[in-house]
Amino acid sequence: MTTIARxxxxxxxxxxxxxxxxxxxxxxxGWRMHYIDEGPPNAPPVLLLHGNPTWGYLWRDTIPxxxxxxxxxxxxxxxxxxxxxxxxxxxxxxxxNHASNLVALLDQLDLNGVFFVCHDWGGPTGLAALLTRRxxxxxxxxxxTWAWRTPASEFHRQILPWRLxxxxxxxxxxxxxxxxxxxxxxxxxxxxRERYRRDALPAYEAVLPxxxxxxxxxxxxxxxxxxxxxxxxxxxxxxxxxxxxxxxxPATIIWGREDxxxxxxxxxxxxxxxxxxxxxxxxxxxxxxxxxxxxxxxxQLLVEFAARHLPIPEHG
Amino acid sequence: xTVTRITERPLGTRSVPLLTDPDVGHYPEFSDFLVATFDxxxxxxxAPGLLDVDGHVYELIFIGRSGRPFPAGVEIAALVPxxxxxxxxxxxxxLWAILEWLVAxxxxxxxxxxLRTTGRIYRVIPADS
Numbered sequence: 472m473t474t475i476a477r478x479x480x481x482x483x484x485x486x487x488x489x490x491x492x493x494x495x496x497x498x499x500x501g502w503r504m505h506y507i508d509e510g511p512p513n514a515p516p517v518l519l520l521h522g523n524p525t526w527g528y529l530w531r532d533t534i535p536x537x538x539x540x541x542x543x544x545x546x547x548x549x550x551x552x553x554x555x556x557x558x559x560x561x562x563x564x565x566x567x568n569h570a571s572n573l574v575a576l577l578d579q580l581d582l583n584g585v586f587f588v589c590h591d592w593g594g595p596t597g598l599a600a601l602l603t604r605r606x607x608x609x610x611x612x613x614x615x616t617w618a619w620r621t622p623a624s625e626f627h628r629q630i631l632p633w634r635l636x637x638x639x640x641x642x643x644x645x646x647x648x649x650x651x652x653x654x655x656x657x658x659x660x661x662x663x664r665e666r667y668r669r670d671a672l673p674a675y676e677a678v679l680p681x682x683x684x685x686x687x688x689x690x691x692x693x694x695x696x697x698x699x700x701x702x703x704x705x706x707x708x709x710x711x712x713x714x715x716x717x718x719x720x721p722a723t724i725i726w727g728r729e730d731x732x733x734x735x736x737x738x739x740x741x742x743x744x745x746x747x748x749x750x751x752x753x754x755x756x757x758x759x760x761x762x763x764x765x766x767x768x769x770x771q772l773l774v775e776f777a778a779r780h781l782p783i784p785e786h787g
Numbered sequence: 788x789t790v791t792r793i794t795e796r797p798l799g800t801r802s803v804p805l806l807t808d809p810d811v812g813h814y815p816e817f818s819d820f821l822v823a824t825f826d827x828x829x830x831x832x833x834a835p836g837l838l839d840v841d842g843h844v845y846e847l848i849f850i851g852r853s854g855r856p857f858p859a860g861v862e863i864a865a866l867v868p869x870x871x872x873x874x875x876x877x878x879x880x881x882l883w884a885i886l887e888w889l890v891a892x893x894x895x896x897x898x899x900x901x902l903r904t905t906g907r908i909y910r911v912i913p914a915d916s
Contacts, residue, residue, distance in 0.1 A: 561809040630896055632905040639817040640861065641886055641902070643806040648882075649911035656909065682806070693813050701813055 476503060477554050477678075486674045490531045492546075494554060499575035500568065505554035506576070509534065510543035515609070515781040516582050517773065519546045520573070522591020522616070524652040524688040525760070526553025528674045529590070532766025533773065540774040541783040542586075547576055549596065551687035553678050564690045566704045570599035577604050584609045586781055588773060589616055590762065592691055595704075595711060602714040610721040610780045612773060613742060615733045615759050618715055620696045620708040626732050627695050634697070642689035643682075652688035653679060660759040662729055667763050715745050721780040722749035725772055727757030727764070750776065788880070790888035791839045792824060800866035802846060803873050805882060809850065809860035818858060820892045821849070831857045837866075838888070840881040880913045 478494035480487050492507040507527060517537050519530040527546035537544050548555040550572050551564055558564070573596055577585065585607050589597040594616025601608045617624070627633050636645050645651045653675035661667045679685050696702045724742050726735045739752045753772050755765035762769060812818040822828055825836040827849060836847040844866040852859035863885070867873055883906070890902045906912030 631901040632908050634814075635890075635897070635901055635905045636909065638890075638897070639811040639813055640806070640808050640863070640889055643808050644882055644886060645905070645909060645911050648806055648879075649909070651909035651911050655911075659908070693810070700815055 476505070478505075479507075479554070482674065482677050486528065486677065489670065489674070490528050492534075497576060497579050499550065499572040499579070502550045502558060502563070502572065503556040504547055504550055504572060504576060506545060506547035508543070508545050508580070510538050511541065512543060514541055514543040514783060515584050515586065515777070516543045516545055517586045517588060517777065517781075518577075518582070518597070519544065519588045520590065520593030520597040521546075521549065521552070522593045523691045524552065524656065524679065524685070525591075525675060526555075526678055528553070528671070529760070529762050530766065533762055533770035536767060536770030536774050537777075540778070542774075542777060542781070545580065545582070547573070548678075549573075549592070549687075557679075557684045557686070559683055559686060561686075561690060564687050564694075566595060566599070566694050566707055569596045570603070570707075573597055573600035574603050576600075577607050583607050584781065586610045586612070586773075586777055588612045588614075590614050591616055591759070594618055595708070598715060599707065599711055602711065602718070605718070608720060610723075610777070611718075612723045612725060612776065614725040614769070615727060615730055615738075615761060617733060617738060617741070618708065618745070619712040619741065620702075620705045624733050624737065626734075627692075627697060633692070637689045637692040642692075646689035647682040647685040650676070650679070650682075650685060652685065656688075657760050657763070660732060661763040662727075662756055662758055663764055667760075671763055712745065718746070719748070721776070722746045723753065723772070723776045724749050724751035725761070725769055726752045726754055727759065727761035728754045729756070729758045730761065732759035788841050788884040789839075790884050793837045793839045793844070796834070796837060796846070797844050797866055797868075800844070800868055801870070802864040803867050804862055804864045805845075805878060807850075807860065807862045809852070811858060811861050812856055814893075816893050816897075817889070818856065820889070820894075821847070821858060821861065824892065825849070827858060835864075838885060840884050843877065843881050845881065845885065876913070883913050 521529045526548040694704045696705045755768050757764040838845045848862040849858035850860035887899045890897045
């Protein structure tokens, strides 16, 4: 049977003008993963990894500075989001399966010397993939993410609203049937809400049109370790933190000044505890979805960091 | 709105699936409440649980999964007369009432007030609820 997958162009000019790249697909662990792959194929690759409930579109303003500087930029849509396949099986969405999907992507594209750039769930998944394919990594950047068992953040401990909105039966109703993510959820976590409503919200809603498509928006939050009674990923996060503490590659931390989901005063300190050598935190205007407010500035920060650690070959 | 457990399935209705949660034990107190309310410790794969919401009836179909305590999950469906279409607005009102009934039944630290505040924050609470 032939599957007709939607592409960026299928989403209409509102999206394709702002995200003017060619859709590509790769099979990872049996799932259809959408990605873009721009820039010279022999240039150092920059891998931009999104989280919940976004897709590659999140990085639309970050990509041009990297391409202008000569880098190859690869942006996958995590399985369950964007233009990738949206499996309805709960088992498909374990943290391990999502991390393995990125390992498969690295292998199938045979990426080497990769600069991993991780936001939100792009952190635990991407960093787990990095540790699994340590030899493929050259540098790493983190923003509004975490990689340890506890504490996640004060926001995630609170019943109101975080634990309630993904509680049993409540989560599938609020987040899937009613579409609280990506709609209101991102809206509340950007600084320039009017611009988000105008430029971005339609692109996020277009790729998650039906309640069943939004499964991961409430299932991923349940994978955040909060307390022993609900913890289904704790051992993986312990492995992740231990591995990252031994990882000695160039690292940089970029954070939104207004981030109230992963507060900088807690998370920035924790990242520097794991990576004392890391640069930053470089602060930009932004809340949790800082790329929506400062995408181009983040791109420039990545270029400046990459120029020191991933030089472009002179004749590349 | 009043949510009441009933035992008589209305005749001449069909089941319309509304939502499925495969992991009601994510917070164990939620599955504990369902087990106690619908006597699931003794009658696991018996008839679905039934809830009446101001005259509209919903069924809770409990789902087992190997290696997990019962019920692993639950599917909520509306029981709609004959071939009549589902009324989506009414259904949203009724589902919200069921959520409030659920959270109230589970009890502290969960609360209906916190649920309503969450609903207002994310603008998913139906008007007049």
